[in-house]
Amino acid sequence: MQEIASIIETHGQAVDQWFFSGQSPYHFAHSQGLITEEHAAYPPLHGTSFFGALLEAQYQEEKLIRSASIDTIVPKEIEGATQFHDFKNITFSTYPYEGYLEVEELVSFHRTRFLNKEADVALTCIHAVQQKLQAQGIPCYRVVPTNIAIQMVFRLLIGRAKSEKYRNAQIAIIGCETIAPSMSIQHEPQHSFTQKEKELDLQKILLQMTRAVQGSLVKMGDGLFFIFSTRGELERSQETSSFDDTVNHIALDTGLQVRMGLGVGATVTEAEDHVRLALQHARRYEHSMIVSVNEDKEIQEHVPGEQSMSFSVRSLGEEWMKRFKEAGISPAIASRIRAWMKRYDKDTISTHDIATWLQSTERNGRRVMAELESIGFVTICGEEQSGGRGRPRKLYRLSE
Known part of the structure; x- marks a missing residue:
């Protein structure tokens, strides 16, 4: 081994x-x-796999074998094969196991059966077991897979x-976009020289990343950069440096907060559509966020330093997609809610939960849940006290 x-x-x-x-x-x-x-x-190794070894044993021993010990193959497989071929008069002592087992344990099993006259011969699937048993004078034959x-x-x-x-050759585009400071903490214009200098520092870091993924860096606009590469090169580079590391590196060296999107597709057009969709999802948050969209349009959201969450709009099914479209509701929000409930192991949710997850006001949470209720995606299942004065919050459950 x-x-x-x-x-x-x-x-x-x-x-x-x-x-x-x-x-x-x-x-x-x-x-x-x-x-x-x-x-x-x-x-x-199926039940029929040991027939060759059994036939060899009959020939070499020059007698009719009435009993045998056999390892690895499960009894159900042996019983099925012997009954099908009418070998009911042969008794098998089995030693099935999963995974890896020490050779000496299997040798001991076969030796005990042979010395106790419970087996005329030993049938093993392990070459080392066969060698040790034959060295001890015990007739042993190897079971091998069929052609x-x-x-x-x-x-x-x-x-x-x-x-x-094919998967490694798929196009992968990394999108990196700076997050503009909120008006309450903005001390300088977005187009100031200081801001431009920070973007130049950002570009240097992205050039290092571009070199690591054997890609090409393109500036798409103010604070927006695309790196074109392949999926294989991207996954290989992630073994040594993750997106988390890059986001933290950018924040420390430039003072800029960035959101990153990753789009994968069979063509450049498809990959670009997916990276723009990823950035669109990332813009829902005011802090750094990493979002990826693969060729199946499965979306994965990840906050640096925290656990990732995946969801797929397509998993809702055509009927639900039609209902969302007619009602003018984003199916992505419904998919995210379902993913959040699964992640936090919740059977019911409140508008407060939705507001927290969406990082919005509770009023917006009520609006979202009211829209989902109107098309039957969720149903009201109770109420809970809000912890203060006012009306209790409604509790919702996903419809079956």
């Missing part, structure tokens, strides 16, 4: 997908953090690799 770590560490950068010979080496590598489920696979299972896994891995290359 130690060779696995060495092989993966040596060739990891050059390999897109890993093919493992079986369950044990795969789960060993996974448990060590050497691979992910998306980048590796192994051929499964069909191996071919299916190869097709899966090739399909994954092609999909990953």
Whole structure:
């Protein structure tokens, strides 16, 4: 097993997908953090997989096998295969397990069954187990995946690799926009020399980011910059420096607050549409916000230093989209409310919750909930005291 770590560490950068010979080496590598489920696979062992080993045992031992011990394969698979092929007279002692198991534990299982006359032969899926048992004089035969299972896994891995290359080649556009100070704290005009100097400092930081993602920096207007790159380069750069780091770096070095948007798409037009949509969502907040929109129009909002929240307008379905359009209500607000309720594990919400989440007044929260109630997206389910004088707040629940 130690060779696995060495092989993966040596060739990891050059390999897109890993093919493992079986369950044990795969789960060993996974448990060590050497691979992910998306980048590796192994051929499964079905009930029919052990027929070859059983036939070999009959031939080599020159006798009719009446009992056998077998590891890894679950009893249900063995029972199904033996009943289908009418092998009811053979008794199997099984040792199924998930993940990775030490070789000595499997060797002990087979040895005990053989010495207790409970198994004529041992059938194992692990090469090291076979070697140790044969060295002890115990007849042991290796169960290997069928050719069909191996071919299916190869097709899966090739399909994954092609999909990953297509995904990495998608266009990614990073949008960075300065947040204008509110009038109450604005000490200097937005077009002052000081402001322009800050934007030049901002541009230097964005140039460093552009170099990291092998991209191209374009100034789109006052305080608005786009970086054109690919999804693969962007994700690779995020392994060493996140958007959080960039936003904090900008705030410390320039004194500017920025909002960032990320748009991904199959074409430049689609990616630009998505980055503008991301910035549009980010403008709802007066503080720094990072918003990304992918090719499925799934939106992810993230405040630097806090947990991200994802939602998708498309998940509402065509019928709801039609209702929102007819009522003139933004479906994005409904999607965000549903995502917030899931995130905070809430069954009911009040207008105060909505005002807090949307960072607006409670009056606006009442207006939003009244509009959602009018189309049946939410229903009134009770009331709660506001904590002060005045009428109690209404409580709402999402409609089924």
